[in-house]
Amino acid sequence: MKTINIIQSTVCSLFAFTMLLSISSCASDEGNYDYQEVNQLTISGIQDKYEVEQFSDLTITPTITGSVAFDESDYSFLWFIYKYNSKEMPDTVSHEKNLNATIAKSPSSDYALVFQATNNVTGRVDYKKVALTVVNTYSKGLAILSDVDGMAQVAFINSLDHVTENAFEAVNERPLGRGPIGIWLAGRNSNSDQLIVISTEDSVVCCNNIDFSYTMNFQDLFFFPSSPGRLENIIHGQYAFDEYAVVDGKAFKRDIYVWSDAPSTLPKFSTHLSAPGKVAPFNFFRDNITGYFYDIDNKCFLYDAYSNLDVLSSGYGNAYWDACDVGMDIVWGDVALSDDRQSHLRAIMKDDSGKSYLLWGVKGSDFDMETYDSWNFIVPGGKREISGDMARATIFAISSMDPNYIYYAYGNKITCVSVITGNVISEYTVDGGSIDCMEFDVSDTSKMYVGASNGSKSANSGSVYVLRMSTNGQLSLEKSYKNICGKIVDFETNTSEEE
Secondary structure, three states: OEEEOOOOOOOOOHHHHHHHHOOOOOOOOOOOOOOOOOOOEEEEOOOOEEEEEOOOEEEEOOEEEEOOOOOHHHEEEEEEEEEOOOOOOOEEEEOOOOEEEEEOOOOOEEEEEEEEEEEOOOOOEEEEEEEEEEEOOOOOEEEEEEEEOOEEEEEEEEOOOOEEOOHHHHHHOOOOOEOEEEEEEEOOOOOOOOEEEEEEOOOEEEEEOOOOOEEEEHHHHEOOOOOOOOEEEEEEOOOOOEEEEEEOOEEEEEEOOOOOOOOOOOOOEOEEEEOOOOEOOOEEOOOOOOOEEEEOOOOEEEEEOOOEEEEOOOOOOOOOOOOOOOOOEEEEEEEEEOOOOOEEEEEEEEOOOOOEEEEEEEEEEEEOOOOOOEEEEEEEEEEEEEOHHHHHOOEEEEOOOOOOEEEEEEOOEEEEEEOOOOOEEEEEEOOOOEEEEEEEOOOOOOEEEEEEEOOOOOOOOEEEEEEEEOOOOOEEEEEEEEEEEOEEEEEEEEOOOOO
């Protein structure tokens, strides 16, 4: 068995592959010759895509047939890989027909894997190219922040289902702080460095998104750091330009798009968006419209007016509700960008009398090219009082797959209801105790992550369920990971690759 390191460029296979892709033939000869039929090979038994974890074996046994015949002794074979959009030379994997190799410690990324068979007599080359993704323990998968006896712990499930139950401590040989709050991938979808940020009541730490090693304290991402604050959320939109952090009810902003392929420094939070009151830690920025926030003191929606948070444009309220004067406390809120490019806002509110309501509407903006005036607004779509388990619930989720379905969790049951009518669409019950956390994947919008536990916060009391949402709102179990963490507080997906 051969061990390979993708970083090394030990054999100059690029020339052979370049020649392979540029082969052409033309002949003009008036003589009389006896031409033999070209033996064209058909290569099968190779998948279109492979995903391999570092240090694991990659075994492929191709099946080859010829249009005339196939004698293996007449051919030379070559397996090689190269990284997309890279100037590095390809790396030879094997000279055998059947591939049997171990992926050594190499950067997680996407590669092309090429198999070619060369006829030793005619020089004809037949080949097959497929996709190869290399992942390491922490580079691609789901991070789970949980509470274990009051301490924050992070478990990680990589894309190949390898579970590390206490990832941060396993890598850094020290525990996280007490009182877990949230976990986020900062710099998502940008070309700046990306970091896993873990917030606790004690501190906020930033980790390398490839190997989970400690990188810095979160305060180092501010130009003017103050005393350590309570990080409540990191918010990013559809496009990788702006990112917000909510710290102690204050909103901070940074530009995460770096106009360089190799930034020398991390983009830092430089702008404190002053607001009349404290803002809620909910995400109203999963679109291409500026960041919206909810003022929990003045009970109204605000928007990013570049240097401060300002009240939305008036005149868009209606008989349902008014974004400039909601007048209720927010329990939960989110937006989902649908296929028609509408940004659908959903929120659960509670009034002074204790009644709970579902509010929905469409987030929007407009701009006058002549006067340079701009408007940021929410057009309310409806308001409905809710009761029962939905009113008692604190765990909600929506998906851009269909924003007209809203899911809530109470006890061990997830219920899907129609936003418009309030009718129950589906119900799903988990077998792992009470549901503690629930959210949809940021990129795979039909995939839902659910965390459930027995409530004890003891080690291995929590389980993760991966559910799949159908177009009619039904949920079905895709896989589960039993007893891998404590009481789950937050999820985050890491789809990053090492450059």
